[in-house]
Amino acid sequence: MKRIVLFLFTNLAVLVVMRTVLTALGVDHYLAQQGIDIPTLLVFSFVLGFAGALISLVLSKPMAKWSTGARTISGSEGDTERWLVQTVAELASRAGITTPEVAIYDGAPNAFATGAFKNNALVAVSTGLLSSMNAGEIEAVLGHEMTHVANGDMVTLTLIQGVLNTFVIFLSRIVGFIVDRVILRSDDERRVGIGYYVTVFTCEILFGLLATMIVMWFSRYREYRADRGSADLLGSPRPMIEALERLGQMEAAELPTAFRSSGIHDRPGWSLLFSSHPSIGDRVTALQGYTPR
Numbered sequence: 536m537k538r539i540v541l542f543l544f545t546n547l548a549v550l551v552v553m554r555t556v557l558t559a560l561g562v563d564h565y566l567a568q569q570g571i572d573i574p575t576l577l578v579f580s581f582v583l584g585f586a587g588a589l590i591s592l593v594l595s596k597p598m599a600k601w602s603t604g605a606r607t608i609s610g611s612e613g614d615t616e617r618w619l620v621q622t623v624a625e626l627a628s629r630a631g632i633t634t635p636e637v638a639i640y641d642g643a644p645n646a647f648a649t650g651a652f653k654n655n656a657l658v659a660v661s662t663g664l665l666s667s668m669n670a671g672e673i674e675a676v677l678g679h680e681m682t683h684v685a686n687g688d689m690v691t692l693t694l695i696q697g698v699l700n701t702f703v704i705f706l707s708r709i710v711g712f713i714v715d716r717v718i719l720r721s722d723d724e725r726r727v728g729i730g731y732y733v734t735v736f737t738c739e740i741l742f743g744l745l746a747t748m749i750v751m752w753f754s755r756y757r758e759y760r761a762d763r764g765s766a767d768l769l770g771s772p773r774p775m776i777e778a779l780e781r782l783g784q785m786e787a788a789e790l791p792t793a794f795r796s797s798g799i800h801d802r803p804g805w806s807l808l809f810s811s812h813p814s815i816g817d818r819v820t821a822l823q824g825y826t827p828r
Contacts, residue, residue: 576708584701592693595649596636596657605640605659615665619673623658626678629768630685632656639665644785648680649689656684663785672781675765675774682764688757695753699746707738747809754811759821772822779822783815 591598599605610620620637627634635648635656644664650656658680665673683689715731762779766772813821 576705580701580705580708584699584704585697588693588697588700592651592690595651595689595693599647599649599657599659600638603640603642603659605638605657607636607638610637618670619660619665619677622674622677623681626674626681626768627684630681630764632681632685635681635684644668644782646676646680648683650684651690653684653687653690656689658684667785668778668781671774672778675769675778678765678768679761679775679778681768682761683757686757686760686764688761692750692754692757696746696750699749703739703742703746707735707742710738711735751809751811755813758812759818762818762822763825763827766822766825767827770827772825772827776819776822779815779819783819 600607608616608620610617616639619639623637624634633654635650635658638657638659640659640661642661642663644661644667646658646660646664648656648658658677660673660676664676668676711731711734714734715728762775763772765775769775812818
């Protein structure tokens with residue numbers, strides 16, 4: 536909850552700074568003369584930019600279960616389930632968090648963690664991962680996911696997306712107004728012309744791509760951090776290295792788009808700039824020689 540409040544206040548602070556800069560440069564006065572209400576646009580951008588991000592965060596657990604078919608387990612279902620629940624509970628204790636829900640879903644090797652709060656999260660592993668890895672490798676993967684939970688990575692990634700959404704919406708409309716009123720010289724002061732809509736649509740695509748690059752950079756950064764976190768929880772980087780090397784020999788599983796960045800592994804994108812995960816080789820190299828805390 537503290538993380539959400541902090542990011543909300545951070546976003547508000549950035550918006551205030553933007554408003555102050557526009558005022559100091561006289562831009563807001565000029566835009567006001569063109570019929571643009573900057574404060575209203577800022578509030579509109581903030582609400583619209585964060586609405587989708589926060590809704591997806593709150594609904595992340597039920598959506599994850601629904602989209603992957605994950606079934607929550609208690610440990611009473613069998614030996615594998617009992618070991619899985621006990622291992623997650625032990626890792627949660629080491630990480631200093633409440634034990635998350637544990638689930639299993641049918642699919643190729645992968646695992647993910649999600650949830651709005653680190654003390655009310657979900658960790659799910661696939662049947663493919665359980666059947667293709669040994670106990671030490673599975674424990675390393677679980678340590679990776681538990682580090683995501685303990686660091687609040689799901690919340691942070693979602694809120695960064697909300698902040699960037701706000702700027703994409705705001706800046707796209709500012710550029711749209713400028714193009715419509717200054718470049719195309721629309722004479723109708725009561726409404727915008729077609730140039731505005733075309734420009735906003737184009738800018739949202741372009742600015743959205745830039746925002747995605749930032750989000751994916753953070754996603755890759757947190758994967759390295761979660762790998763190190765697994766090493767810290769297990770006391771050695773070797774289990775995580777072995778788990779990654781095993782993953783590198785397998786067919787990468789395809790998670791639903793909304794949870795792809797939450798998985799232990801993902802297919803690399805057409806460009807590293809748009810990949811949610813670093814390459815297996817880079818992750819192994821980063822772990823080699825790492826000394827657990």
